[in-house]
Amino acid sequence: MKKIDYVLCTIFALIALASRLPLIEKFQSHWDGPDYSIAVVRFSFEQHTPTPPGYPLYIALGKFFHIFSQDPHRAILLVSVFGSIIGVIAFYIFGKRIYNRSVGIAASIIFLTCSTFYYFSLTPYGFEILIGPIIGLAYFVYRIFVLKKQHGIYFGTISAIYFGIRPQETFLIGPLALLGFVFLNKKQKLISVAVFTVITLLWLIPLIQTTGGVNSYINFNLAALKTDVFSYTFQHNLELVIKG
Secondary structure: OOHHHHHHHHHHHHHHHHHHHHHOOOOOOOOHHHHHHHHHHOOEOOOOEOOOOOOHHHHHHHHHHHOOOOOHHHHHHHHHHHHHHHHHHHHHHHHHHHOOHHHHHHHHHHHHHOHHHHHHHHOOOOOHHHHHHHHHHHHHHHHHHOOOOOOHHHHHHHHHHHHHHOHHHHHHHHHHHHHHHHOOOHHHHHHHHHHHHHHHHHHHHHHHHHOOOHHHHHHHHHHHHHHHHHHHHHHHHHHHHHHO
């Protein structure tokens, strides 16, 4: 990374902020939004605020922004804006590192102007904040699988962050993560597992306490698996994984 790269990342981040922040939605437009907003001030699996497994790091970021904005709806929207800023920087670095600076610029511009990404940066969904971690995961899988590098610490860290934002994404992102894990050597596998475990426990233990203990947490998640994952989401996600 040269000075020009830092300058470009700053410019893209400011564009993301200026093009999103003034236009975030002013009222709830979908059922998920109220659930997440309520979860910022009252986390409850029993009331489905949010639905298990709980989007732990996503809601945690909402709680962080709630410190600065006493409106929980706005706080959770700021997470989406923040996700756009991280996402556009990740797109630039990914394109630049694998190809060249021109590709990084093109990727960032496409991201900033793509209607789907733009919509999720203005609304309270957990998808926008996933962009940075998924690009990071793809980058390290590329280095492990294609360049034959060993990045157990980075791989474990980015995998844990992604998992902590939206645990159910495991069905979609699992094959990519598995590709990277398989091509790590034995030592790096152990390192990645250890790092993943530590980071996961940092959010999982407080989450279990918040939901009333281990038994309560397990029961809520088993109910969610039965009604959501295996009755609809599993088949739906399996189709997407196969297509991908």
